[in-house]
Amino acid sequence: xxxxxxxxxxxxxxxxxxxxxxxxxxxxxxxxxxxxxxxxxxxxxxxxxxxxxxxxxxxxxxxxxxxxxxxxxxxxxxxxxxxxxxxxxxxxxxxxxxxxxxxxxxxxxxxxxxxxxxxxxxxxxxxxxxxxxxxxxxxxxxxxxxxxxxxxxxxxxxxxxxxxxxxxxxxxxxxxxxxxxxxxxxxxxxxxxxxxxxxxxxxxxxxxxxxxxxxxxxxxxxxxxxxxxxxxxxxxxxxxxxxxxxxxxxxxxxxxxxxxxxxxxxxxxxxxxxxxxxxxxxxxxxxxxxxxxxxxxxxxxxxxxxxxxxxxxxxxxxxxxxxxxxxxxxxxxxxxxxxxxxxxxxxxxxxxxxxxxxxxxxxxxxxxxxxxxxxxxxxxxxxxxxxxxxxxxxxxxxxxxxxxxxxxxxxxxxxxxxxxxxxxxxxxxxxxxxxxxxxxxxxxxxxxxxxxxxxxxxxxxxxxxxxxxxxxxxxxxxxxxxxxxxxxxxxxxxxxxxxxxxxxxxxxxxxxxxxxxxxxxxxxxxxxxxxxxxxxxxxxxxxxxxxxxxxxxxxxxxxxxxxxxxxxxxxxxxxxxxxxxxxxxxxxxxxxxxxxxxxxxxxxxxxxxxxxxxxxxxxxxxxxxxxxxxxxxxxxxxxxxxxxxxxxxxxxxxxxxxxxxxxxxxxxxxxxxxxxxxxxxxxxxxxxxxxxxxxxxxxxxxxxxxxxxxxxxxxxxxxxxxxxxxxxxxxxxxxxxxxxxxxxxxxxxxxxxxxxxxxxxxxxxxxxxxxxxxxxxxxxxxxxxxxxxxxxxxxxxxxxxxxxxxxxxxxxxxxxxxxxxxxxxxxxxxxxxxxxxxxxxxxxxxxxxxxxxxxxxxxxxxxxxxxxxxxxxxxxxxxxxxxxxxxxxxxxxxxxxxxxxxxxxxxxxxxxxxxxxxxxxxxxxxxxxxxxxxxxxxxxx
Numbered sequence: 001x002x003x004x005x006x007x008x009x010x011x012x013x014x015x016x017x018x019x020x021x022x023x024x025x026x027x028x029x030x031x032x033x034x035x036x037x038x039x040x041x042x043x044x045x046x047x048x049x050x051x052x053x054x055x056x057x058x059x060x061x062x063x064x065x066x067x068x069x070x071x072x073x074x075x076x077x078x079x080x081x082x083x084x085x086x087x088x089x090x091x092x093x094x095x096x097x098x099x100x101x102x103x104x105x106x107x108x109x110x111x112x113x114x115x116x117x118x119x120x121x122x123x124x125x126x127x128x129x130x131x132x133x134x135x136x137x138x139x140x141x142x143x144x145x146x147x148x149x150x151x152x153x154x155x156x157x158x159x160x161x162x163x164x165x166x167x168x169x170x171x172x173x174x175x176x177x178x179x180x181x182x183x184x185x186x187x188x189x190x191x192x193x194x195x196x197x198x199x200x201x202x203x204x205x206x207x208x209x210x211x212x213x214x215x216x217x218x219x220x221x222x223x224x225x226x227x228x229x230x231x232x233x234x235x236x237x238x239x240x241x242x243x244x245x246x247x248x249x250x251x252x253x254x255x256x257x258x259x260x261x262x263x264x265x266x267x268x269x270x271x272x273x274x275x276x277x278x279x280x281x282x283x284x285x286x287x288x289x290x291x292x293x294x295x296x297x298x299x300x301x302x303x304x305x306x307x308x309x310x311x312x313x314x315x316x317x318x319x320x321x322x323x324x325x326x327x328x329x330x331x332x333x334x335x336x337x338x339x340x341x342x343x344x345x346x347x348x349x350x351x352x353x354x355x356x357x358x359x360x361x362x363x364x365x366x367x368x369x370x371x372x373x374x375x376x377x378x379x380x381x382x383x384x385x386x387x388x389x390x391x392x393x394x395x396x397x398x399x400x401x402x403x404x405x406x407x408x409x410x411x412x413x414x415x416x417x418x419x420x421x422x423x424x425x426x427x428x429x430x431x432x433x434x435x436x437x438x439x440x441x442x443x444x445x446x447x448x449x450x451x452x453x454x455x456x457x458x459x460x461x462x463x464x465x466x467x468x469x470x471x472x473x474x475x476x477x478x479x480x481x482x483x484x485x486x487x488x489x490x491x492x493x494x495x496x497x498x499x500x501x502x503x504x505x506x507x508x509x510x511x512x513x514x515x516x517x518x519x520x521x522x523x524x525x526x527x528x529x530x531x532x533x534x535x536x537x538x539x540x541x542x543x544x545x546x547x548x549x550x551x552x553x554x555x556x557x558x559x560x561x562x563x564x565x566x567x568x569x570x571x572x573x574x575x576x577x578x579x580x581x582x583x584x585x586x587x588x589x590x591x592x593x594x595x596x597x598x599x600x601x602x603x604x605x606x607x608x609x610x611x612x613x614x615x616x617x618x619x620x621x622x623x624x625x626x627x628x629x630x631x632x633x634x635x636x637x638x639x640x641x642x643x644x645x646x647x648x649x650x651x652x653x654x655x656x657x658x659x660x661x662x663x664x665x666x667x668x669x670x671x672x673x674x675x676x677x678x679x680x681x682x683x684x685x686x687x688x689x690x691x692x693x694x695x696x697x698x699x700x701x702x703x704x705x706x707x708x709x710x711x712x713x714x715x716x717x718x719x720x721x722x723x724x725x726x727x728x729x730x731x732x733x734x735x736x737x738x739x740x741x742x743x744x745x746x747x748x749x750x751x752x753x754x755x756x757x758x759x760x761x762x763x764x765x766x767x768x769x770x771x772x773x774x775x776x777x778x779x780x781x782x783x784x785x786x787x788x789x790x791x792x793x794x795x796x797x798x799x800x801x802x803x804x805x806x807x808x809x810x811x812x813x814x815x816x817x818x819x820x821x822x823x824x825x826x827x828x829x830x831x832x833x834x835x836x837x838x839x840x841x842x843x844x845x846x847x848x849x850x851x852x853x854x855x856x857x858x859x860x861x862x863x864x865x866x867x868x869x870x871x872x873x874x875x876x877x878x879x880x881x882x883x884x885x886x887x888x889x890x891x892x893x894x895x896x897x898x899x900x901x902x903x904x905x906x907x908x909x910x911x912x913x914x915x916x917x918x919x920x921x922x923x924x925x926x927x928x929x930x931x932x933x934x935x936x937x938x939x940x941x
């Protein structure tokens with residue numbers, strides 16, 4: 001229920017933020033309010049803030065109405081610090097601006113930029129940001145700073161706390177402070193002298209208490225994100241330095257960080273990696289103690305169960321197969337900007353652990369591919385546990401840190417506790433140099449006895465780590481709700497009281513992310529547990545980490561894969577709750593649009609998913625389940641009469657093209673939008689890049705004596721859709737492809753009854769699985785016949801179709817998409833001449849799935865002097881014909897495209913429908929890559 005305060009807050013907020021960016025619908029607030037932790041709070045409203053001014057207004061209104069607010073960036077946090085039952089404010093793509101200054105030694109960045117994107121911007125300068133969390137491809141700067149996330153290489157020397165230069169921050173009442181600006185600091189001191197004086201008083205008290213100051217200093221020698229960054233009171237005297245460093249790791253409980261200036265660190269040019277195998281955990285820990293004295297950048301420990309959990313995965317090294325009991329590995333990396341120095345470092349490192357028992361000699365590898373394989377072992381550990389858990393259970397990953405001298409004993413004690421409480425699938429791994437250990441286990445929160453087991457286990461773990469070994473209960477993942485009840489256990493009453501005073505000083509009304517870090521409920525870690533009911537076999541292993549979200553084309557318009565799964569789980573939970581049935585019909589109707597209709601089903605989400613879930617496949621299955629008998633009958637008829645339907649589409653395209661020529665773009669555009677409105681969005685939206693009708697494919701005479709033959713299957717899209725009205729090149733794709741093949745000396749063969757053939761993708765993507773498979777079988781048989789059972793290669797001009805054909809066609813067929821065909825078959829027949837052009841290329845989602853992005857870049861570079869591959873433009877969102885029915889999906893997916901290709905001459909891709917959407921939103925005309933290859937090739941002399 002909304003309180004009167006929330007209602008008043010909402011009503012006033014409408015004066016500052018458009019209604020379409022404030023969500024109150026039950027399904028949306030559930031989906032948008034979910035983070036990667038195993039906790040769930042459902043917000044009363046979710047707000048998308050797009051500027052600093054909007055955030056300040058939110059804070060002022062929250063203060064006025066005493067409404068709690070939680071800020072969230074990517075939602076990859078694991079400890080429950082990114083959720084709210086009040087107002088959740090999301091920081092999205094509008095917050096991705098950055099500046100590189102002072103010879104790239106300073107990086108000024110907003111909180112919405114993904115961590116790896118920051119490093120990509122700095123890479124040309126040989127620099128990077130210090131933090132390197134495992135979630136860096138998804139986590140955003142705001143979360144990285146607010147949680148003081150570290151990672152595998154940054155240790156305690158290069159985290160956000162240590163590399164922070166300055167910060168723009170806002171307090172609970174909307175007061176803004178820029179710590180790099182003297183005028184801002186003076187204004188802040190005039191408005192909030194109690195904060196400046198209060199921080200000075202707290203520092204003086206700490207420095208006057210030797211026991212407390214020494215405790216703080218000691219605890220931050222190892223990784224520690226439990227509680228607040230009390231080291232700020234020891235490390236700095238300037239109250240503004242204290243304040244901005246307290247903000248690091250505060251998890252949004254002290255203020256909002258709107259901009260950070262990092263001191264960047266060097267990214268070494270050369271790296272070497274090895275996977276050293278030891279007969280026991282003790283030997284690996286002894287080696288770690290020696291390695292701490294050596295020039296190593298990372299030492300990752302993996303226990304026996306960790307190694308076994310990934311030993312059967314593709315690409316894993318032979319050394320982790322058939323390992324003996326107790327086997328423990330260390331993944332060791334060393335780096336340098338000088339290759340000779342690197343070789344000397346390797347020799348020194350190997351020598352330092354020569355006296356310690358090992359299962360095989362330690363050999364470092366410099367090959368980036370092999371090194372990536374070693375790191376794949378480490379990165380595959382968390383998902384390995386998630387993939388084998390029972391449906392309905394969650395995966396918990398905890399991270400503790402021991403003082404280095406206690407690391408071996410601490411690991412052994414933790415192993416004993418895992419066995420004591422029967423967490424048999426648990427694995428342990430971690431950043432051994434820092435005494436940081438992660439342990440991963442599965443937990444069922446649906447059974448009271450299981451919750452009790454978890455409680456007793458965590459009580460014992462916390463007592464052991466905090467009291468027995470004086471370690472950190474949270475080394476990297478933040479306190480959150482998960483460890484809030486144990487902060488005082490780790491720090492003691494005096495330090496915990498100090499933390500409470502800091503919270504009260506900076507957030508006197510407890511409005512900022514309440515319940516996180518400071519929480520009086522001793523059972524806070526056992527409440528608001530997230531239910532994970534079975535929803536669909538394809539996605540039941542989802543751990544809701546959110547790693548899929550940056551690559552999803554619908555992320556900024558409707559739901560992401562994580563949100564599709566989260567909300568489907570809720571719908572299934574409600575189905576089993578008699579008292580909730582009244583909600584279901586409305587929620588399913590909303591789900592149809594937010595999750596099913598606007599999913600591009602491109603499958604790219606599985607390329608980022610730790611447990612390899614393809615949410616697109618789930619959506620296709622749901623479309624199939626929801627298809628009516630009439631729709632299925634229609635699909636059957638279309639499949640049987642495909643050529644007739646294709647001719648009907650061509651006739652419609654001819655009519656639309658004629659109307660476009662007669663009435664012009666402005667009239668057509670206005671009329672199309674009017675029809676869209678009056679039809680309640682049922683009529684697909686015409687756009688100015690709508691293709692004209694393709695011309696019939698003319699037979700090509702074949703010289704039977706020429707052995708160089710290729711079967712060409714133009715996709716049904718290519719056979720139907722010609723160039724747009726304004727395209728200066730009026731040649732259809734099939735004509736252009738045949739022209740290129742003939743120039744290369746090929747005899748071109750077409751399958752029989754080609755106008756009735758389809759790969760089945762057009763059916764399968766809409767959920768008509770049986771019809772799609774029937775069309776696939778029909779095409780496979782036709783291609784086998786014309787290719788003489790696979791004697792001749794088969795070329796398809798459309799990547800999405802070829803991708804499906806690879807899965808469904810007879811394996812005797814040798815199938816080529818345009819990229820592989822041009823790279824593998826044409827260089828021996830044609831000379832490539834680089835054209836003086838700057839061209840943009842778009843790898844379709846299926847090109848990415850087939851690992852053809854680099855080959856596409858290579859091919860384009862063979863043809864043009866300058867090639868642009870836009871950053872972070874993945875699936876275009878057109879999704880076959882979905883771009884006509886749901887144009888908002890295509891528009892949102894390509895929002896970043898225009899500014900990246902604005903100075904290009906031409907643009908190319910490998911799917912005609914994708915090219916429609918790309919042309920519409922880029923200002924360029926996109927064509928099939930075959931056009932560029934034809935322009936850039938000549939017959940060999």
